[in-house]
Amino acid sequence: MLKTFSLGGIHPEENKFSAGKKIEVLPIPTQVSVPIAQHIGAPSTPVVERGDSVKVGQIIAKSSGFVSANIHSPVSGKVFKIDKVLDASGYKQMSIIIKVDGDEWEESIDRSTSLNREITLSAEEIVKKTGEAGIVGLGGATFPSHVKLSVPPGKTCDILILNGVECEPYLTSDHQLMMEKGEEILVGTQILMKALKVDKAIIGIENNKKDAIEHMTKLAEQYKGITIQALKVQYPQGGEKQLIDACIGREVPSGKLPIEVGAVVQNVGTTFAVYEAIQKNKPLFERVVTVTGKSVKNPGNFMTRVGTPVKDLIEAAGGIPENTGKVIGGGPMMGKALASADVPVTKGSSGILLMPDELSTRGKTESCIRCSKCVSVCPMGLLPYLLMTLSQKAIWERSEEERVMDCIECGSCSYTCPSNRPLLDYIRLSKGTVGQIMRSRNK
Amino acid sequence: MNVVLITIITLSALGALAAIILYFVAQKFKVFEDPRIDQVEEVLPAANCGGCGFPGCRAFAEALVKSDDITNLNCPVGGADTMQAAAKIVGKEVGTAAPMVAVVRCNGSCENRPRTNSYDGAENCTIAATLYGGETGCTYGCLGLGECVDACNFDAMYMNEKTGLPVVIEDNCVACGACVEACPKDIMQLRNIGPKSRRIFVSCVNEDKGGPAKKACSVACIGCGKCEKVCAFDAIVIKNNLAYIDYEKCKLCRKCVTVCPTNAIHEINFPVRKPKPPVEKKLVGKVEEGTVKTPTPKPATELKAESPKPAAKVEKAETSVKKDRVVEKKDDSTPEKKDKPESK
Amino acid sequence: MSTLTISPSPHVHSGDSVKKNMYGVIIALIPALAVSLWVFGLGALIVTVTAIAASVLFEYLIEKYLLKVPSTITDGSAVITGLLLAFNMPSNLPVWIIIIGALVAIGVGKMSFGGLGNNPFNPALVGRVFLLISFPVQMTSWPLPMQNTTAYLDATTGATPLGIVKEGLANGTSLSELMNQVPSFVDMLVGKMGGSSGEVAAIALLIGLAYMLIRKIITWHIPVSVLGTMAIFAGILSYSNPEAFAGPAFHLLTGGALLGAIFMATDYVTSPMTNKGMIIFGVGIGVITILIRVFGAYPEGMSFAILIMNAFVPLIDRYVKPKRFGEKVK
C-alpha cells in the first residue's frame, strides 16, 4: 500500500492532458504588467519610475517587510507606467507596466545551462540570497521562501519535504519540471538542506507520475539524504499538512506551522528557483505554467515571464476555444476564476485552465441532505455542512469552536456535495470573520 | 377532633412557616431595580434591532436610566418622539439626533453598467466581494446579491430585479444601520432624511479615474469637480476621484445636480411645487412629475409605492407613478436635468 | 467567451447529486419489491402504488399550496418515503389508511420541518408508527405468504414469525416447539413468511445493500452495527436461556430487521454525520430493537428503535466529532 494522508481526501478526474509535453519557452510579450503584490505579506515598494529603463532581472520593487519579497523585472525595456491594473484577484492592483525592448539581462546572471553542483554559500548566505532573489513559494501560496527557511528560535527542523505531488487535476508544471530539471531540483534540495541544517529530505510524488518517480529515484541515488516517496493518488495530498502526514506520519497541530513537527515543505518549482538563484544568480522572474483544458488545442507547459498577459499563454496553446466559459488561474480545485484573460501571470500562477461552458457553472444548490459525504472527505476532520450553516446564520462563536480556522480551503467538501452546496464559499466567509474576531480579541 | 379546627391549625402553621421564610427571603434579596427602566422600556419600540448600539431595547432602557448624559444615545427606530418620551421619564436631556434614512450609493443598473462577467457562487455579497470586483467593469459598485436586503429587519429593502440594485422603502426604514453594516462594498449609507425628506447625494462610490469609471458605468462619478466648484456651501469634496456631499452642510440648492455630466448626483423627493409633505405626493404622482423642474428621467419603475411592503412585487408597478418617499431608486428618483432617455 | 463566469473554487464537481443517490436507493429496493409482489401479489401492488402516489402527491400539494416553494418531487425522496412506507405495511391495508399514512409521513414527518434534509425523524417510520398506533387492528393482521396473490382486502391472514414466538412464549410454549411453527430459515431468506410487504425477503434486501455499498450511496457503519448488535445481544440472551429467547439468526431474518438496518436507519437525514456516531446510533438501534421485541409490548421493535435513536442524533452529532487532523499527539 502506498502511503497517503490519514483523513478524508477525494480523487477527482485527473485530466493531465499536458503531461509529457516538453517545457516550451514562451516568446516575450510586447508589454508586461507586474503587480507589486504577488506574494503573501506586504506588497513590495516600487523602486523604478515611469520612463526608467530596466534590464531582465533588475530589481523593480523592494520587499517592504520581513514577510514580503523583492520583485525583479522579467523583461528589458522602459517602465511605461505604474498604475492600477486588474489582476487575478478581480480587483485593480498597483502594477508596474513595462514596454518590452529587446531581451537584455543583468550581467550578473549566469545564463548557461550547465549543472552546478557545488554549493559554496553558507546557510545564512543562502537564506539571504533566497530573499534577495524574490523567491516565493511556487506551490500556490506564494509565501516568501526565505521566511520559511529561517527557522524560528526554539524550533528545530529535522526534515525537508519537497512537494512534487501536484495533486491538482490538469496541472503538470511540476511534473514536467522534475522530468526536465531533475538534477537541478536535487541540487536545489541540497541547498535547502544546507540552509535548514538538516540531513534528510523527502520528495513526495504521487503515483500518477510514475515516470517522474522513476527518474528522480535514479537521479537521487547520487545525492545523500534525499529519498523519493511515492504516494497514493489522492487530493489534497499537496497540502503541506497532508504531505507531512503522508510522508512522515506527523500531524501538524491545529493552528501551528509545519515547523512545529520539525518539517519544512517546499514545492519542487520553488526548489528549482532556489537552485537558479544560488547557483546561477538568477532571481525569480519566470516560471513554468501549464495551459490546459478539455477543449484546448495544444495543452502544454510554458516557461513564462511574470507579467505576461494570460491571453498570450492561451494563444501559445492554440488560442481560446469558442465555448470557453471560464478561465481559471491555477488548478480546478484551488485556482481562481479570472475575470478576464488580460490579467498578468504572476509568481504564483502554476497553470491556466480553460473550462468549456458546460463545465463552467455550478449545479443548482439544494438543501443539505446530511449525507455526511463532506464530513468523510474533509482532510482536516471538520464538519463542513455545519460550518456552512453556521456561517449563513452568522453564528461565529460556534464556528470558532468547530475549528473553522483549520480549514485548508481544499474544496473537497464542495466538490463532493451531492446537493451542490457552496460549502467552501461560506466557510471562507466564516474564516474571514472569525479570524477578524480572534484578532480583535487578542488585541 | 373537629376537622375545622385541625384544618385551621395545619394551615396556620404552614402560613406562619411561609411568612417566616418569606421574611428572610425579603431580607436577603433586596434587589432594587429602578422602576424607570420598565417605564422607559414601555415607550421604546420593542424592535430589539440593536440600532441604538445596545443589544435589545431593555438594555437601551437601562442605559438611558443609568447614564448621566444621554445626549448621544438615540433610538433610530422610535425617533425623536420616543427619545423625548424616554427623556421625560428619566428627567434628562436628549440630544437632537436628526432622523436618518438609508440610501443606496450606486446606480449601476444593468443598462448603466454593462456586464463583463457572470457570477456563479454563493448568493452572498461578502463572499462575492472577496472573489472579484463585480460582474461589471466597476469594482466598487453594488454586487446585487442582496445581503443588505437580508440584513434589514424592517422590510425596508428589496432588490429591484430590473436594475439589480437594492431599493430602500423610505417609509419603512428606521435607520438602524444593519444594511450599512452588511454591505461589503460600503454602498449603503445613513443620511439625514432632510427637510421634507429631501436630500441630495452622489450615487456612486467608484474611485477610478474618470475614463475607466465612465467606461465601466455610464452614471459613474468621474471626479470632474464641477459640482465641487458650483457648490456655494463647501458641502462637496472630491477625494480619490469621487465626490462626496456632506449632508450636514448641504443646503439642497441642487446646483450640483444640474452640473454633473454623468448624472451621478441624485436628488430625492424634490417635486417642484410641493406644498405638502411627501404623503401628498403620492396622490399627485403624475402631476408632480410634470412639475418637477427636471423631469424624472425614467418612468418610475421603481418608484416605491407607498404601500408599506411592496417588496417583491414592486418592480412590476411600472404603471404606478406615485413616487413618494420611496427613496432613492436611482433611476426614477434622479430628476437629473438631462439624463439618458428612458432606457428600459 | 464574452462573459466569463466567475465563481469561487473549486471549479469541478464530483457529479454526485441528490437525485443520483435517491434513485440509487430506489433501484436497490427493486429486488425487494419484486419479491414482495411475488409473495403477496395484488395486495402488495396496490399498497405500493398507493403509498408512492400519495406521498408524491402530498409533497407536491404541500409545497405548491402551503409552503409555496418550488417543487422537489423529482428528487426521488418522496418516492422512497412512499416505497418504504408501503414496505412497512401489511399488503392488505385499505387504501384510505395508506393515504393517511402517507399524509402523516410527508406532511407531519417531513414537510412540517421544511422538507428534505430538515426532518429529525424518519418520515416513513413516522407514518408507519402513527398508523400502527392509530389502527392497530389493520396494521397487525398479516396476509399469509404465497396464498393471496390475487386477493387484497380479503386476504387470509396469519401471524408473523416474531408474533408467533412472542405469543407462544407468553403462553409458556417452549421455543423449540415454536420454531417448528415458524417458516424455515430458507423460506425466510427468500421471503416466504408473513410480515410487512417489503420486509420479508432477506436475500433481496441484502442484494440492495450490496448495490448501495458498491455505489457508495451508504457506508457499512449503520447496517453492520445494527445487525451486529442485534446478533450479539440476541446471542447472549439465547445462550443464557435457549428455551426462552430466540437466537440471532431468527432475529436478523424477521421483523424488518434487515429492511430497517439497510434502508431506514441509513436515511441520511436522520442519522448521524460521523462514522463513530453512526456506530453508536446503530448499536442503540440494535439494543432497543431486541429490548422491545423481547421484553416490550410489541413483537417487532425496529421502527420504534429507529425513531428513538433518531431523537438521539442531534446529541450524537453534538458530542461525537470526527477525528480531527492535528489531534494526534506525537
Added chain:
Amino acid sequence: MEYALIIISAIFVNNVVLSQFLGICPFLGVSKKLSTGIGMTGAVTFVMIIATLVTWMVQKLVLEPFNVQFLQTITFILIIAALVQLVEIVLKKVSPPLYQALGVFLPLITTNCAILGVAIMTIQKDFNLMESVVFATATAIGFGLALVLFAGIREQLDLADVPKGMKGTPIALIVAGLLALAFMGFANLA
C-alpha cells in the same frame, strides 16, 4: 426488582412529560439550549426529591393521622413554594458561586406541575417512602432525558429551514409529539 420496574416505568414507559403531561411548561420553555436543559434537570431532580420527602412526611404524619387528606393540595403547594425559596436562600447563603451558576432555574420550578404532580402521585400510588423517593428520582431523570433529547433536536432545528408558520412553538410541539410517538415503543417494557 420492584425498584427496577418503578425506574424503567418512570423514565421510559410513563415518562412524565411525554406520556403523563406534567412539567410541559419548562419542557417547552427551557429546552432551547442543551446546557440550560442540563442545569434545569439537576434543579428539578433535587427539588423533586426533597419535595417528595417533605410532602410524604406531611401526608403520613399530619394529614393522615388527623384525617384531613383533603388539605393535600393546599399544603403541598405551599410546602413546595416555601421549599424552593428555602433552597434558594440556602444555596445563596452557603455558596454564592453555586447560586450564581444555578439559581436561575429555581424559580421556574415552583410552577412546575411535575413537582406537585409527583408528590401527589406517590401518595395516590401508595408508595412507601423508599419507593416514593426512587419514583421521584426516576421521574426527574425521565424529565431530564426528554428535555435533553428535545433540546438537542431544537438546537438542530434552529439551523434548519423550518417553514415560517411552523417556527417556534408549533414545530416544538410536533417534535414533542413525535418524540412521544417514538417513546410509545417502550410500552409495557416494565
Added chain:
Amino acid sequence: MNQWKNFSKGFFKENAVFTLLLGMCPTLGVTSSAINGLGMGLATTFVLVMANLVISLIKDVIPEKVRIPAFIVVIATFVTIVEMLMQAYVPALYDSLGLFIPLIVVNCIVLGRAEAFASKNSVGASIVDGLGMGLGFAMALTLLGSVRELLGSGKLFDISIYPEDYGMLVFVLAPGAFIALGYMIAIIDKMKKA
C-alpha cells in the same frame, strides 16, 4: 368598552394556551375529549374568578411580600373546594380529570399572576379579567378536546359523528395531543397575522 376588551383579550389576543403557552399540562393532559376539556376549563375559570375576586378585595391589606403566598393560599383553597364539589356532584368528571384538578392550583398561579402582581385593578375588572382568561382557557381546551375526540374516535361531545373504527387512535393518546396542539397553534398564529 374597556371592560369588553379586558374580557375578550383572553380569547384571542392573550389566550393562555394559544398565545401565552401557559398551562400546557392540563391543556394536553385532559383534552382527550371535548367534555373533559370543557369541564377542566370551567373548573379553572371558577377558581380564577373567585381568586381574582378575593385577591382584589384584600389586596390593600396584604403586605407586598406575602402577596404571592397569600394568593397561593387563596387559589389553593378554591381549588380544594372545587375538588370536593366535583367529587360530590360530578364524580365521573372528577374521575376522568384525576390528577389535573389539584394541578389547577399551579396553573392558576401562573394564569392569575399578572393580576396578583400588579393588583392594579378594581374588583369588577379583576372578575372580568378572570372570567375572560378562564373562559378563553376553557374555549381553547374545548376546541383542542373536540379536535382530538373527533379525529381520534369519531365523536364530538360523545356523539358519534363517524364510525369509531375510522378514528385515529393516536389523537386520544399523548403524541396526538402534542401534534394536534402544534398545528392548532400554527393555524391560529396564521389567522392572527392575516
Added chain:
Amino acid sequence: MSDFEYVEHQGIIEEISPNRVRVRIISVSACAACHAKDACNASDMEDKLIDVYESQPDLSIGQRVLLLGKKNLAPLAVTLAYIFPIVLILATLFITIKITGNEPLAAALSLGVLVPYFTVIHYLKDKLQKTFTFTIKHQIN
C-alpha cells in the same frame, strides 16, 4: 463538548472596586424575550449580580460585557449543588430504612443530612469562589 466548556452571560457592569467587578446579569434564560413573561413566574427572576474577581483597567460602569464562566463549570456546579446532595439523601434514606425501618425517621434524617453538607460547602466557599470565577470578555460590538 462545547456546551460544557463555558457558560456565557451578558451583563452590565454595576460596580467596580479595586479587585472586584460586579456585573449584573440580564435575561439569563430564555424568558427575557418571551412574550409571556408578564404572566410567568419565571420572569420574576430579577437580575443577578455576579462578582468577578478580576480587574481590568478599561472597564466602566454601565458597560456591557460578556461574562465567561470557566470551563467545565456547569457540570461541576450541577454536581456540587444537586447531584451530590441527591446521592447523599438517597444513601441516608436507604441506610436508615435498612437499619431502623422507621420511615419518618429516615425521611427526617435524609433531609437533615443536607445541613452538614451545605455547611461544608459553606466553608469551602473561598475555594469554590476560585473554581467558579467568571471572567469578563468584552462584548463584540
Added chain:
Amino acid sequence: MNGCGFTTKNITINNMATIDSSLKNMLLTLLIITAISGTSLGFVYKMTKEPIAAAKAKKQQKAIKLVVAEFTNNPAEDVVELTSKEGFPIKIFPARKDNQLVGVAVETMTNKGFGGDVRLMVGFKPDGTIINYQVLEHKETPGLGTKMGLWFKTDKGNQSVLGKNPGTSKLTVSKDGGDVDAITAATISSRAFLDAVRIGYETFMDNKNKIEKGAAQ
C-alpha cells in the same frame, strides 16, 4: 433575584400597599388568611363529606346491583375484605335474598393490564357462574383496552363470559388455548380482564365457606 415572584419590583411604583412588610405584619396576615381559608375549607369539607360518601356508595351500590341478581340485604355492610393469593385486596359483597346467599359481587383486580391495574366488579352465583361484571377502574388505551367494558358481555363469537363458570370453562383467551375471544388488538387487556376474573373467582371459592357462614348467621 428572588424566585416565585416574591419580588419588590412594581411595589415601589404602585404605592398601593398600605401595610409594611414587617415580620409581624407578614405573619399576621398570612395567619389570618390561612385561618380563613382553613375555616372555609373545613366547612366545605363538612358540607361535601356526606355527598362524597354518598356518591361513592352509590357507585358501589350501582355496581353491585348490576352484577348480581336481586337481593334484599345491604351487601356493603356485609362486605368481607380478603387478600388474594397474588396479594391483591379483594372485597366480596355477599348478596342475600331472604338471608339466602344468591350471589356475590367480588371487587377484584389485577396488575397485568396494558396500563397497570385493572379493577372489576364481578358477580358470581354461589356456584361460581358469572352473572355479570363491571369495569371499575383501568388505564387501558381508549379504543382498545377500554372495549373490555362491553366486549365480554357481547354475545358474539366466543366473546361473552356471562354465564360461564371459571371452574368449568377455560376462561383464557383463545390465543392461549382458552375459550374466550380476545378483544381485537388488545390481547393484553383481555388477558388482564380474565386474570382479574380468575382471581376474584378463586378468592371467592377459597373463602366460600366463610362467606356462606356469614350468610347463615
